[in-house]
Amino acid sequence: MRTGRFLALFAGLLLIAACTSEGGGADGRVTLRFQSLAWQQESVEVNRELVEEWNATHPDVKVEYVQGSWDSVHDQLLTSFEGGEAPDIIHDASDDLADFAYGGYLADLTGLLTERLKTDIPRRSWDTVTFGDGIYGVPFLQEPRVLVANATWLEEAGVRIPTPEHPWTWPEFRRITERLSGDGRYGVAWPLKEPVSATLNLSLSAGGQLFHRGADGKVTVRFEAADEVVPRTIHDQANTDDSASPTTLGSGGSDTLPGFFGGRYAMVPLGFSYRQQITQQAPEGFRWQVLPAPAGAGGLTQGVSPQTLSVAEDSPHKEEAAAFIDFLLRPANMVRLALGDWMLPTGTQALKDPALHTAKDGWATGTALAARLRPAPAQSVRGYPEWKDKVATPAFQEYYSGAIGLGELRERLEEDGNLVLARYQR
Amino acid sequence: MRTSTGGRIGQYLALFGYLVFLAFPFLWLVSTAFKTPQELGSPHPTWIPRDPTLANFRQAFDEQPLLRAAGNSLLAALGAALIAVLIATPLAYVMARHRSRLTKAATGWVVVSQAFPLVLVIIPLFLVLKQLRLINSLSGLVMVYVVWALPFALWMLVGYVRAVPAELEEAAAVDGAGRLRTLVSVTAPLLAPGIVATGLFAFITAWNEFFFALVLLKTPEKQTLPVVLTRFIGAEGVADLGPLAAAAFLATLPSLVVFAVIQRRITGGMLAGAVKS
Numbered sequence: 104m105r106t107g108r109f110l111a112l113f114a115g116l117l118l119i120a121a122c123t124s125e126g127g128g129a130d131g132r133v134t135l136r137f138q139s140l141a142w143q144q145e146s147v148e149v150n151r152e153l154v155e156e157w158n159a160t161h162p163d164v165k166v167e168y169v170q171g172s173w174d175s176v177h178d179q180l181l182t183s184f185e186g187g188e189a190p191d192i193i194h195d196a197s198d199d200l201a202d203f204a205y206g207g208y209l210a211d212l213t214g215l216l217t218e219r220l221k222t223d224i225p226r227r228s229w230d231t232v233t234f235g236d237g238i239y240g241v242p243f244l245q246e247p248r249v250l251v252a253n254a255t256w257l258e259e260a261g262v263r264i265p266t267p268e269h270p271w272t273w274p275e276f277r278r279i280t281e282r283l284s285g286d287g288r289y290g291v292a293w294p295l296k297e298p299v300s301a302t303l304n305l306s307l308s309a310g311g312q313l314f315h316r317g318a319d320g321k322v323t324v325r326f327e328a329a330d331e332v333v334p335r336t337i338h339d340q341a342n343t344d345d346s347a348s349p350t351t352l353g354s355g356g357s358d359t360l361p362g363f364f365g366g367r368y369a370m371v372p373l374g375f376s377y378r379q380q381i382t383q384q385a386p387e388g389f390r391w392q393v394l395p396a397p398a399g400a401g402g403l404t405q406g407v408s409p410q411t412l413s414v415a416e417d418s419p420h421k422e423e424a425a426a427f428i429d430f431l432l433r434p435a436n437m438v439r440l441a442l443g444d445w446m447l448p449t450g451t452q453a454l455k456d457p458a459l460h461t462a463k464d465g466w467a468t469g470t471a472l473a474a475r476l477r478p479a480p481a482q483s484v485r486g487y488p489e490w491k492d493k494v495a496t497p498a499f500q501e502y503y504s505g506a507i508g509l510g511e512l513r514e515r516l517e518e519d520g521n522l523v524l525a526r527y528q529r
Numbered sequence: 530m531r532t533s534t535g536g537r538i539g540q541y542l543a544l545f546g547y548l549v550f551l552a553f554p555f556l557w558l559v560s561t562a563f564k565t566p567q568e569l570g571s572p573h574p575t576w577i578p579r580d581p582t583l584a585n586f587r588q589a590f591d592e593q594p595l596l597r598a599a600g601n602s603l604l605a606a607l608g609a610a611l612i613a614v615l616i617a618t619p620l621a622y623v624m625a626r627h628r629s630r631l632t633k634a635a636t637g638w639v640v641v642s643q644a645f646p647l648v649l650v651i652i653p654l655f656l657v658l659k660q661l662r663l664i665n666s667l668s669g670l671v672m673v674y675v676v677w678a679l680p681f682a683l684w685m686l687v688g689y690v691r692a693v694p695a696e697l698e699e700a701a702a703v704d705g706a707g708r709l710r711t712l713v714s715v716t717a718p719l720l721a722p723g724i725v726a727t728g729l730f731a732f733i734t735a736w737n738e739f740f741f742a743l744v745l746l747k748t749p750e751k752q753t754l755p756v757v758l759t760r761f762i763g764a765e766g767v768a769d770l771g772p773l774a775a776a777a778f779l780a781t782l783p784s785l786v787v788f789a790v791i792q793r794r795i796t797g798g799m800l801a802g803a804v805k806s
Binding site for chain 2: 362
């Protein structure tokens with residue numbers, strides 16, 4: 104009898120489940136879902152405020168704010184696209200868009216963007232979201248990698264303090280970190296848990312390119328002399344000079360901060376937005392400053408993957424979605440978003456805002472670097488995620504730890520890497 | 530088989546070491562939840578927070594709807610555990626008592642099904658649930674959790690059923706009890722610890738599950754605790770550590786409470802003296 108009751112109960116539950124629907128009715132009003140990946144308190148607040156401001160002034164087009172998370176966002180979006188359930192407006196990073204764009208999941212915004220937005224954001228930023236002939240996102244926030252330095256230590260050591268106008272060269276940086284090291288203290292701590300994007304993006308400063316597109320449009324990997332500069336510097340600091348902490352090579356940026364505050368490292372190369380954590384966590388009296396990353400043959404150029412806003416191809420209200428993006432990215436709003444995320448806006452008007460040029464918390468140094476930011480080298484390379492995970496990450500990790508030499512690093516990046524990329528380009 | 534004093538001390542030391550090893554992450558989580566941002570950034574980590582603060586808890590609750598998310602998680606996990614046990618118990622009994630090619634094949638399938646990676650099933654599953662209008666619904670999520678937990682639950686319960694001596698059922702039959710009466714009055718009580726353990730397994734699996742919930746639940750009102758917890762983590766793994774630890778600490782409490790309440794049902798030698806030897 105009991106088994107029978109159980110089965111009846113289960114059948115009932117299934118029936119209830121089958122009758123449950125998503126709800127929502129048509130009231131003639133357009134409703135857009137905006138999935139934002141904002142996560143810092145100030146940033147979430149700004150996003151919510153802007154959505155409220157839009158809703159207050161646009162009675163016919165309501166925007167629903169949905170908070171997503173950076174964790175597994177690619178898989179979540181892919182599933183939503185496949186199931187036809189994607190949000191109308193999608194927040195992501197430009198290096199995640201290539202597969203979605205080529206897969207036909209994102210709307211081509213070419214004809215939907217206003218002239219104001221098109222001209223306000225520089226060409227180099229649009230390049231990060233242009234795949235083939237289409238534009239599949241609007242780049243709006245970006246961050247350079249900078250050196251966060253212990254100001255007191257640098258002053259006491261009497262080293263030349265670099266500026267965006269007169270940055271350190273890579274060899275100079277190596278010499279200075281060596282000079283700052285000794286007695287269990289290090290000139291630099293490289294947090295290289297994700298070594299590939301950090302290395303590739305910084306390598307642009309030395310003229311490194313790594314990915315080469317042929318006349319047939321196919322991309323191959325070539326690890327040339329200019330590509331060696333940054334990895335060799337890091338390798339030698341950690342393995343030859345003893346000027347870079349070997350223990351932080353496998354750590355994330357946040358993990359290096361206690362050692363930085365504790366006076367173990369003079370400098371830590373970090374993304375610009377880490378300043379928020381530093382202002383929160385730095386002990387009282389700790390003096391820190393933001394320095395530009397070293398420059399090479401390519402000057403201060405470095406690669407970035409800006410945060411983007413896209414529209415789903417399946418959205419029935421693409422024009423309204425594009426209008427909301429345009430509203431969200433008006434210069435004054437872009438500044439609010441940038442301040443909330445401790446990042447730089449891509450828009451030239453927003454970049455002029457005095458709030459982004461203060462010396463406090465290193466804003467001015469970062470803003471001065473904005474013009475030198477270029478699309479990350481791997482931006483439009485199909486198969487890059489697999490190349491990165493299966494080939495490049497272990498190869499760079501082994502090279503930085505001293506387990507393999509530069510020859511083997513080159514061999515693995517090129518030979519194994521090209522086999523991977525070839526599969527995506529048949 | 531008496532153990533010497535030295536051997537016993539060694540056993541206790543090993544047990545203590547194992548307990549410390551198991552408890553370390555949780556104790557560290559609790560400690561982190563009460564630390565100030567400055568202490569979190571300190572190069573000299575401390576077990577006991579120097580200036581204990583509740584600010585992380587306040588911030589966690591201010592920023593995210595933790596209670597609502599916990600309620601959703603509880604609903605999904607309890608539903609999944611209950612239904613998984615209800616389905617698995619009779620099936621496990623059949624598989625344990627009536628061995629045939631079919632039950633062997635079923636056992637094989639149970640083992641194989643554990644090897645499927647999530648990404649392989651998520652898109653077809655999403656499409657099926659969409660057809661059933663079960664996207665963004667806790668009922669849909671519960672169904673997925675039941676299906677996901679069922680193979681292992683079945684496997685666990687088959688072992689428990691086999692541990693119940695068939696002689697007890699035969700003795701009941703000799704005494705005149707019918708099949709159903711035997712199952713209800715003799716077998717089921719002896720299986721209780723196994724059923725509880727299996728339910729607990731299904732509960733914990735569903736309570737901690739992240740990916741299905743992330744993909745299937747669209748609106749903030751429906752989202753579960755693991756999904757909400759990831760909102761304290763930014764791009765490239767940067768985390769708002771204090772509020773994250775505070776929220777994660779709260780998220781572990783229901784599991785601990787469930788364990789505390791039912792752990793006696795799992796242990797406790799219920800078969801002792803059931804059969805004359």
